[in-house]
Amino acid sequence: MADSCCARTGVRIYACSGGSNVGQLTNEAAKALDGLRQGSMSCAIGVGAGIASFVNDANRPTTVALDGCDVACVRHAFERAGRAPDVHIVVTRLGVEKSHTFDLSDDQIAVVAGAAAEAIEAAAATSAEQVG
């Protein structure tokens, strides 16, 4: 791996990775955010399946749930695991219409990744204020 920088530690990112354009946008955005060290991508399906290691991780801050649509599978998986995610992004609320196509543009990925990065920054600032 390249000698990257600006790592944000303790942030885990969960994408719904669902079978639609917006679901797949969450996956691409999560990979981009991981590459840019805004957090570490983890497994939403592991949380939903109740696998202990994933559930334990999901109960530690800071968790970022990327859902494609308002069905909100990732958020529900977290709630079943006992805790709401710290950051919740829904792609359709960012102006992307849901469809069963997979032609994802870099601009769309950027919109989702950018919204998540801003929310992560805000959550980090809030957390720092609470500690301070």
Add this chain to the structure above:
Amino acid sequence: MRIQVFGPGCAKCKQLEQNTRAAVQDLGLDVEVEKVEDVREMVKLRILSTPALAVDGQVKSTGKVLSVQEIKQYLSA
């Protein structure tokens, strides 16, 4: 010529920015070095590791603090 340095703002990003400004000065170029911290702009250019350098919209390097000499080569090409 448009020169962009990408990175959220850590020490390595600042070092690449400083090295880039030094390279521009050494070459006597009359251009601004633009610092980009917006993740959206990085993703649009498929930059997935920082710090990164782009010249005229073309990504030349990612995930590395280039030396002044290396940057001069990119700017002279």
